Amino acid sequence: MTVRSVRANRRVDVLFFALGLCFTALVVVDGAGQHLPLSTLGAEAALGGLSCVGVWLRRRRPVGFAVVTGVFSVYSVAAAGLALIALFTLTVHRRFAVAAPIVAGHLVAALLSPLVRPELPLTQGSEAVLAAVCVAAILAWGMYVRARRQSLHDRALRAESEKELLVTQARQLERNRIAREMHDVLAHRISLLSLHAGALELRLGARGDEDAEVAGVVRDCAHQALEDLREVIGVLRGDVLAADDAPDRPQPTLVDLPALVDESRRAGMRVQLDSAVAEPDAVPAVASRSAYRILQEGLTNARKHADGARVSVTVRGAAGEGLTVEVCNPGQPGSTAPGDIPGAGAGLIGLVERATLAGGRLEHGRTESGDFRLRAWLPWPT
Numbered sequence: 001m002t003v004r005s006v007r008a009n010r011r012v013d014v015l016f017f018a019l020g021l022c023f024t025a026l027v028v029v030d031g032a033g034q035h036l037p038l039s040t041l042g043a044e045a046a047l048g049g050l051s052c053v054g055v056w057l058r059r060r061r062p063v064g065f066a067v068v069t070g071v072f073s074v075y076s077v078a079a080a081g082l083a084l085i086a087l088f089t090l091t092v093h094r095r096f097a098v099a100a101p102i103v104a105g106h107l108v109a110a111l112l113s114p115l116v117r118p119e120l121p122l123t124q125g126s127e128a129v130l131a132a133v134c135v136a137a138i139l140a141w142g143m144y145v146r147a148r149r150q151s152l153h154d155r156a157l158r159a160e161s162e163k164e165l166l167v168t169q170a171r172q173l174e175r176n177r178i179a180r181e182m183h184d185v186l187a188h189r190i191s192l193l194s195l196h197a198g199a200l201e202l203r204l205g206a207r208g209d210e211d212a213e214v215a216g217v218v219r220d221c222a223h224q225a226l227e228d229l230r231e232v233i234g235v236l237r238g239d240v241l242a243a244d245d246a247p248d249r250p251q252p253t254l255v256d257l258p259a260l261v262d263e264s265r266r267a268g269m270r271v272q273l274d275s276a277v278a279e280p281d282a283v284p285a286v287a288s289r290s291a292y293r294i295l296q297e298g299l300t301n302a303r304k305h306a307d308g309a310r311v312s313v314t315v316r317g318a319a320g321e322g323l324t325v326e327v328c329n330p331g332q333p334g335s336t337a338p339g340d341i342p343g344a345g346a347g348l349i350g351l352v353e354r355a356t357l358a359g360g361r362l363e364h365g366r367t368e369s370g371d372f373r374l375r376a377w378l379p380w381p382t
Helices: 003-033 038-057 062-072 077-093 096-116 125-206 211-237 240-245 254-266 285-305 346-357
Strands: 270-275 310-318 322-329 361-366 372-378
Touching: 003 038, 003 077, 038 062, 038 077, 062 077, 062 096, 077 096, 077 125, 096 125, 125 211, 211 254, 254 270, 254 285, 254 310, 285 310, 285 322, 285 346, 285 372, 346 361, 346 372
Parallel strands: 270 310
Antiparallel strands: 310 322, 322 372, 361 372
Protein backbone atom coordinates (compact mmCIF):
# COMPACT_ATOMS: atom_id res chain seq x y z
CA MET A 1 0.00 0.00 0.00
CA THR A 2 1.42 3.37 -1.01
CA VAL A 3 1.77 6.40 1.24
CA ARG A 4 -0.87 8.18 -0.81
CA SER A 5 -3.44 5.44 -0.28
CA VAL A 6 -2.65 5.28 3.44
CA ARG A 7 -3.30 9.00 3.78
CA ALA A 8 -6.54 8.71 1.83
CA ASN A 9 -7.77 5.89 4.08
CA ARG A 10 -6.87 7.92 7.13
CA ARG A 11 -8.91 10.88 5.87
CA VAL A 12 -11.89 8.61 5.28
CA ASP A 13 -11.60 7.17 8.80
CA VAL A 14 -11.45 10.65 10.29
CA LEU A 15 -14.56 11.61 8.31
CA PHE A 16 -16.50 8.52 9.44
CA PHE A 17 -15.40 9.04 13.05
CA ALA A 18 -16.55 12.65 12.96
CA LEU A 19 -19.88 11.67 11.42
CA GLY A 20 -20.34 9.02 14.11
CA LEU A 21 -19.65 11.48 16.91
CA CYS A 22 -22.02 14.04 15.40
CA PHE A 23 -24.79 11.47 14.99
CA THR A 24 -24.30 10.21 18.57
CA ALA A 25 -24.46 13.78 19.90
CA LEU A 26 -27.65 14.46 17.93
CA VAL A 27 -29.29 11.30 19.29
CA VAL A 28 -28.38 12.24 22.87
CA VAL A 29 -29.59 15.83 22.46
CA ASP A 30 -32.83 14.63 20.86
CA GLY A 31 -33.34 12.14 23.70
CA ALA A 32 -32.80 14.88 26.26
CA GLY A 33 -35.45 16.97 24.48
CA GLN A 34 -37.86 14.04 24.81
CA HIS A 35 -37.02 13.86 28.56
CA LEU A 36 -35.64 10.35 28.37
CA PRO A 37 -34.13 8.95 31.57
CA LEU A 38 -30.49 9.73 32.27
CA SER A 39 -29.70 6.01 32.22
CA THR A 40 -31.04 5.74 28.68
CA LEU A 41 -29.11 8.81 27.56
CA GLY A 42 -25.96 7.47 29.21
CA ALA A 43 -26.38 4.11 27.46
CA GLU A 44 -26.88 5.87 24.12
CA ALA A 45 -23.74 7.96 24.64
CA ALA A 46 -21.68 4.94 25.77
CA LEU A 47 -22.78 2.58 23.02
CA GLY A 48 -22.50 5.28 20.37
CA GLY A 49 -19.04 6.28 21.64
CA LEU A 50 -17.80 2.69 21.59
CA SER A 51 -19.12 2.31 18.05
CA CYS A 52 -17.21 5.46 17.06
CA VAL A 53 -14.02 4.00 18.49
CA GLY A 54 -14.65 0.89 16.40
CA VAL A 55 -14.34 3.02 13.25
CA TRP A 56 -10.55 2.98 13.70
CA LEU A 57 -10.58 -0.83 13.71
CA ARG A 58 -13.01 -1.33 10.85
CA ARG A 59 -10.39 -2.16 8.18
CA ARG A 60 -8.58 -4.74 10.30
CA ARG A 61 -11.68 -6.21 11.96
CA PRO A 62 -14.63 -5.56 9.60
CA VAL A 63 -16.57 -8.63 10.73
CA GLY A 64 -16.12 -7.90 14.44
CA PHE A 65 -17.02 -4.24 13.94
CA ALA A 66 -20.23 -5.17 12.10
CA VAL A 67 -21.25 -7.76 14.69
CA VAL A 68 -20.66 -5.40 17.65
CA THR A 69 -22.56 -2.50 16.10
CA GLY A 70 -25.40 -4.91 15.19
CA VAL A 71 -25.69 -6.02 18.80
CA PHE A 72 -25.49 -2.41 20.08
CA SER A 73 -28.16 -1.30 17.56
CA VAL A 74 -30.77 -3.45 19.31
CA TYR A 75 -30.82 -0.82 22.08
CA SER A 76 -28.90 2.20 20.78
CA VAL A 77 -30.11 4.42 17.95
CA ALA A 78 -26.63 5.98 17.71
CA ALA A 79 -25.07 2.56 17.22
CA ALA A 80 -27.67 1.81 14.54
CA GLY A 81 -26.42 4.81 12.56
CA LEU A 82 -22.82 3.64 12.84
CA ALA A 83 -23.97 0.15 11.81
CA LEU A 84 -24.41 1.54 8.29
CA ILE A 85 -20.67 2.36 8.20
CA ALA A 86 -19.95 -1.14 9.51
CA LEU A 87 -22.05 -2.78 6.79
CA PHE A 88 -20.36 -0.70 4.09
CA THR A 89 -16.92 -1.69 5.39
CA LEU A 90 -17.97 -5.33 5.61
CA THR A 91 -19.13 -5.52 1.99
CA VAL A 92 -15.93 -3.80 0.82
CA HIS A 93 -13.49 -6.07 2.64
CA ARG A 94 -15.31 -9.41 2.74
CA ARG A 95 -17.01 -11.72 0.26
CA PHE A 96 -20.79 -11.73 -0.08
CA ALA A 97 -20.97 -15.20 1.47
CA VAL A 98 -19.44 -13.75 4.66
CA ALA A 99 -21.34 -10.48 4.62
CA ALA A 100 -24.84 -11.87 3.92
CA PRO A 101 -25.42 -13.58 7.32
CA ILE A 102 -24.28 -10.46 9.18
CA VAL A 103 -26.57 -8.23 7.11
CA ALA A 104 -29.43 -10.60 7.99
CA GLY A 105 -28.50 -10.27 11.66
CA HIS A 106 -28.74 -6.48 11.39
CA LEU A 107 -32.26 -6.83 9.98
CA VAL A 108 -33.19 -8.98 12.95
CA ALA A 109 -31.70 -6.37 15.30
CA ALA A 110 -33.86 -3.68 13.64
CA LEU A 111 -36.99 -5.80 14.32
CA LEU A 112 -36.00 -6.38 17.96
CA SER A 113 -35.23 -2.73 18.68
CA PRO A 114 -38.93 -1.64 19.20
CA LEU A 115 -39.38 -4.51 21.65
CA VAL A 116 -36.34 -3.46 23.70
CA ARG A 117 -37.07 0.29 23.45
CA PRO A 118 -40.89 0.65 23.48
CA GLU A 119 -40.56 4.41 24.11
CA LEU A 120 -39.20 4.89 20.59
CA PRO A 121 -41.80 6.06 18.05
CA LEU A 122 -42.91 3.37 15.63
CA THR A 123 -41.54 3.64 12.12
CA GLN A 124 -44.10 4.49 9.47
CA GLY A 125 -44.34 2.43 6.26
CA SER A 126 -42.81 5.11 4.06
CA GLU A 127 -39.97 5.62 6.52
CA ALA A 128 -39.28 1.88 6.60
CA VAL A 129 -39.15 1.75 2.80
CA LEU A 130 -36.77 4.72 2.73
CA ALA A 131 -34.55 3.10 5.33
CA ALA A 132 -34.50 -0.17 3.38
CA VAL A 133 -33.55 1.70 0.19
CA CYS A 134 -30.71 3.50 2.02
CA VAL A 135 -29.37 0.23 3.43
CA ALA A 136 -29.58 -1.44 0.01
CA ALA A 137 -27.80 1.51 -1.59
CA ILE A 138 -25.00 1.34 0.99
CA LEU A 139 -24.58 -2.39 0.46
CA ALA A 140 -24.53 -1.97 -3.33
CA TRP A 141 -21.97 0.81 -3.01
CA GLY A 142 -19.75 -1.38 -0.87
CA MET A 143 -19.95 -4.30 -3.31
CA TYR A 144 -19.14 -1.94 -6.21
CA VAL A 145 -16.07 -0.64 -4.40
CA ARG A 146 -14.96 -4.19 -3.70
CA ALA A 147 -15.46 -5.25 -7.33
CA ARG A 148 -13.56 -2.20 -8.57
CA ARG A 149 -10.65 -2.84 -6.22
CA GLN A 150 -10.53 -6.47 -7.28
CA SER A 151 -10.52 -5.41 -10.93
CA LEU A 152 -7.66 -2.98 -10.33
CA HIS A 153 -5.76 -5.67 -8.44
CA ASP A 154 -6.23 -8.16 -11.26
CA ARG A 155 -5.11 -5.57 -13.79
CA ALA A 156 -1.99 -4.84 -11.73
CA LEU A 157 -1.18 -8.54 -11.51
CA ARG A 158 -1.74 -8.91 -15.24
CA ALA A 159 0.51 -5.93 -15.96
CA GLU A 160 3.20 -7.34 -13.68
CA SER A 161 2.99 -10.72 -15.41
CA GLU A 162 3.25 -9.06 -18.81
CA LYS A 163 6.25 -7.07 -17.61
CA GLU A 164 7.98 -10.21 -16.34
CA LEU A 165 7.22 -11.90 -19.65
CA LEU A 166 8.76 -9.01 -21.59
CA VAL A 167 11.85 -9.11 -19.36
CA THR A 168 12.16 -12.86 -19.85
CA GLN A 169 11.80 -12.50 -23.60
CA ALA A 170 14.39 -9.71 -23.69
CA ARG A 171 16.77 -11.81 -21.58
CA GLN A 172 16.28 -14.80 -23.86
CA LEU A 173 16.85 -12.68 -26.97
CA GLU A 174 20.09 -11.38 -25.51
CA ARG A 175 21.17 -14.91 -24.61
CA ASN A 176 20.40 -16.04 -28.15
CA ARG A 177 22.47 -13.18 -29.52
CA ILE A 178 25.39 -14.10 -27.27
CA ALA A 179 24.99 -17.76 -28.22
CA ARG A 180 25.07 -16.87 -31.92
CA GLU A 181 28.24 -14.82 -31.45
CA MET A 182 29.88 -17.61 -29.48
CA HIS A 183 28.89 -20.17 -32.10
CA ASP A 184 29.95 -18.04 -35.07
CA VAL A 185 33.28 -16.87 -33.60
CA LEU A 186 34.55 -19.12 -30.81
CA ALA A 187 33.24 -22.42 -32.13
CA HIS A 188 34.74 -21.70 -35.54
CA ARG A 189 38.15 -20.78 -34.11
CA ILE A 190 38.25 -23.79 -31.77
CA SER A 191 37.28 -26.09 -34.62
CA LEU A 192 40.15 -24.70 -36.71
CA LEU A 193 42.50 -25.13 -33.75
CA SER A 194 41.48 -28.77 -33.35
CA LEU A 195 41.84 -29.36 -37.07
CA HIS A 196 45.31 -27.84 -37.29
CA ALA A 197 46.46 -29.61 -34.12
CA GLY A 198 45.32 -32.92 -35.59
CA ALA A 199 47.18 -32.24 -38.82
CA LEU A 200 50.29 -31.23 -36.86
CA GLU A 201 50.06 -34.42 -34.80
CA LEU A 202 49.96 -36.57 -37.94
CA ARG A 203 52.82 -34.69 -39.54
CA LEU A 204 55.06 -34.83 -36.48
CA GLY A 205 54.10 -38.43 -35.80
CA ALA A 206 55.13 -39.47 -39.29
CA ARG A 207 58.61 -38.06 -38.58
CA GLY A 208 58.79 -39.61 -35.12
CA ASP A 209 58.92 -36.22 -33.42
CA GLU A 210 58.25 -36.21 -29.66
CA ASP A 211 56.19 -33.05 -30.03
CA ALA A 212 53.50 -35.11 -31.74
CA GLU A 213 52.20 -36.11 -28.30
CA VAL A 214 51.93 -32.44 -27.29
CA ALA A 215 50.02 -31.71 -30.50
CA GLY A 216 47.67 -34.56 -29.61
CA VAL A 217 47.04 -33.03 -26.21
CA VAL A 218 46.22 -29.70 -27.89
CA ARG A 219 43.82 -31.46 -30.25
CA ASP A 220 42.08 -33.31 -27.40
CA CYS A 221 41.78 -30.15 -25.31
CA ALA A 222 40.38 -28.22 -28.27
CA HIS A 223 37.85 -30.97 -28.89
CA GLN A 224 36.82 -30.97 -25.21
CA ALA A 225 36.58 -27.17 -25.22
CA LEU A 226 34.36 -27.34 -28.28
CA GLU A 227 32.04 -29.81 -26.52
CA ASP A 228 31.88 -27.56 -23.44
CA LEU A 229 31.18 -24.55 -25.64
CA ARG A 230 28.31 -26.32 -27.36
CA GLU A 231 26.82 -27.21 -23.98
CA VAL A 232 27.07 -23.59 -22.82
CA ILE A 233 25.46 -22.41 -26.05
CA GLY A 234 22.61 -24.85 -25.46
CA VAL A 235 22.07 -23.45 -21.97
CA LEU A 236 22.13 -19.87 -23.23
CA ARG A 237 19.61 -20.62 -25.94
CA GLY A 238 17.37 -22.43 -23.48
CA ASP A 239 17.09 -25.44 -25.76
CA VAL A 240 14.85 -28.04 -24.18
CA LEU A 241 16.95 -30.89 -25.46
CA ALA A 242 20.29 -29.31 -24.66
CA ALA A 243 19.50 -27.73 -21.31
CA ASP A 244 16.65 -29.63 -19.70
CA ASP A 245 16.00 -33.13 -21.07
CA ALA A 246 19.54 -34.09 -22.04
CA PRO A 247 21.32 -35.97 -19.27
CA ASP A 248 24.11 -34.03 -17.62
CA ARG A 249 27.62 -35.20 -18.29
CA PRO A 250 29.41 -36.59 -15.22
CA GLN A 251 31.26 -33.76 -13.53
CA PRO A 252 34.97 -34.43 -12.78
CA THR A 253 35.93 -35.07 -9.17
CA LEU A 254 39.10 -35.89 -7.26
CA VAL A 255 38.90 -39.39 -8.74
CA ASP A 256 39.81 -37.76 -12.06
CA LEU A 257 42.75 -35.79 -10.60
CA PRO A 258 45.46 -38.24 -11.78
CA ALA A 259 44.14 -37.93 -15.34
CA LEU A 260 44.25 -34.13 -15.04
CA VAL A 261 47.85 -34.24 -13.82
CA ASP A 262 48.80 -36.68 -16.57
CA GLU A 263 47.23 -34.41 -19.16
CA SER A 264 49.25 -31.47 -17.83
CA ARG A 265 52.43 -33.52 -17.97
CA ARG A 266 51.71 -34.52 -21.54
CA ALA A 267 51.37 -30.81 -22.33
CA GLY A 268 54.93 -30.27 -21.09
CA MET A 269 54.37 -29.25 -17.47
CA ARG A 270 56.41 -30.71 -14.62
CA VAL A 271 53.78 -31.58 -12.04
CA GLN A 272 54.39 -33.35 -8.73
CA LEU A 273 51.23 -34.84 -7.18
CA ASP A 274 51.12 -35.54 -3.46
CA SER A 275 47.73 -36.91 -2.44
CA ALA A 276 47.11 -38.23 1.05
CA VAL A 277 43.46 -39.05 0.41
CA ALA A 278 43.41 -42.81 0.05
CA GLU A 279 39.81 -43.02 -1.19
CA PRO A 280 38.94 -39.96 -3.31
CA ASP A 281 35.49 -41.37 -4.04
CA ALA A 282 34.66 -41.06 -0.32
CA VAL A 283 34.92 -37.26 -0.48
CA PRO A 284 31.49 -35.55 -0.61
CA ALA A 285 30.40 -34.74 -4.15
CA VAL A 286 30.28 -30.96 -3.73
CA ALA A 287 33.70 -30.76 -2.10
CA SER A 288 35.20 -33.20 -4.59
CA ARG A 289 33.93 -31.29 -7.63
CA SER A 290 34.99 -27.94 -6.18
CA ALA A 291 38.45 -29.28 -5.32
CA TYR A 292 38.93 -30.59 -8.84
CA ARG A 293 37.96 -27.26 -10.40
CA ILE A 294 40.25 -25.36 -8.02
CA LEU A 295 43.21 -27.60 -8.85
CA GLN A 296 42.40 -27.39 -12.56
CA GLU A 297 42.42 -23.58 -12.44
CA GLY A 298 45.62 -23.65 -10.39
CA LEU A 299 47.40 -25.77 -13.00
CA THR A 300 46.09 -23.46 -15.74
CA ASN A 301 47.48 -20.43 -13.91
CA ALA A 302 50.80 -22.18 -13.43
CA ARG A 303 50.93 -22.91 -17.15
CA LYS A 304 50.18 -19.25 -17.91
CA HIS A 305 52.62 -17.62 -15.56
CA ALA A 306 55.28 -20.21 -14.68
CA ASP A 307 55.66 -22.24 -17.85
CA GLY A 308 58.37 -24.86 -17.49
CA ALA A 309 58.63 -24.54 -13.70
CA ARG A 310 57.99 -27.40 -11.33
CA VAL A 311 54.44 -27.33 -9.93
CA SER A 312 53.43 -29.15 -6.77
CA VAL A 313 49.86 -30.31 -6.19
CA THR A 314 48.93 -31.36 -2.66
CA VAL A 315 45.72 -32.95 -1.44
CA ARG A 316 45.12 -33.56 2.27
CA GLY A 317 42.07 -34.25 4.36
CA ALA A 318 39.82 -36.64 6.19
CA ALA A 319 36.22 -36.85 7.31
CA GLY A 320 35.62 -34.40 10.14
CA GLU A 321 38.78 -32.42 9.39
CA GLY A 322 37.96 -31.02 5.98
CA LEU A 323 39.68 -31.22 2.62
CA THR A 324 42.71 -29.07 1.81
CA VAL A 325 44.04 -28.69 -1.72
CA GLU A 326 47.06 -26.66 -2.75
CA VAL A 327 48.88 -25.71 -5.92
CA CYS A 328 52.30 -24.09 -5.56
CA ASN A 329 54.61 -22.85 -8.29
CA PRO A 330 57.45 -20.32 -8.65
CA GLY A 331 56.60 -16.80 -9.81
CA GLN A 332 53.59 -14.57 -9.39
CA PRO A 333 50.53 -14.32 -11.63
CA GLY A 334 50.24 -11.01 -13.38
CA SER A 335 53.58 -10.86 -15.23
CA THR A 336 52.45 -12.47 -18.46
CA ALA A 337 55.14 -12.61 -21.09
CA PRO A 338 54.43 -12.06 -24.78
CA GLY A 339 52.90 -15.13 -26.33
CA ASP A 340 51.42 -16.39 -23.07
CA ILE A 341 47.76 -17.22 -22.70
CA PRO A 342 45.92 -13.99 -21.74
CA GLY A 343 44.15 -13.84 -18.42
CA ALA A 344 42.43 -11.14 -16.40
CA GLY A 345 42.28 -12.77 -12.96
CA ALA A 346 38.63 -13.72 -13.37
CA GLY A 347 39.49 -17.36 -12.70
CA LEU A 348 40.71 -16.67 -9.16
CA ILE A 349 37.63 -14.56 -8.44
CA GLY A 350 35.45 -17.44 -9.59
CA LEU A 351 37.39 -19.88 -7.42
CA VAL A 352 36.86 -17.74 -4.32
CA GLU A 353 33.13 -17.69 -5.03
CA ARG A 354 33.07 -21.44 -5.68
CA ALA A 355 34.85 -22.21 -2.42
CA THR A 356 32.57 -19.86 -0.47
CA LEU A 357 29.42 -21.41 -1.94
CA ALA A 358 30.74 -24.84 -0.96
CA GLY A 359 31.12 -23.66 2.64
CA GLY A 360 34.91 -23.37 2.51
CA ARG A 361 37.53 -20.70 1.97
CA LEU A 362 40.28 -19.97 -0.52
CA GLU A 363 43.46 -17.95 -0.28
CA HIS A 364 46.11 -17.14 -2.84
CA GLY A 365 49.28 -15.10 -2.93
CA ARG A 366 53.04 -15.21 -2.57
CA THR A 367 54.81 -17.15 0.11
CA GLU A 368 57.91 -15.96 1.97
CA SER A 369 60.08 -17.75 -0.55
CA GLY A 370 58.45 -15.89 -3.44
CA ASP A 371 56.41 -18.80 -4.77
CA PHE A 372 52.77 -18.39 -5.68
CA ARG A 373 50.44 -20.60 -3.66
CA LEU A 374 46.77 -21.34 -4.19
CA ARG A 375 45.21 -23.09 -1.20
CA ALA A 376 41.60 -23.98 -0.46
CA TRP A 377 39.84 -25.64 2.45
CA LEU A 378 36.51 -27.35 1.89
CA PRO A 379 34.22 -28.99 4.47
CA TRP A 380 34.22 -32.78 4.75
CA PRO A 381 31.69 -33.78 7.40
CA THR A 382 31.86 -37.09 9.20
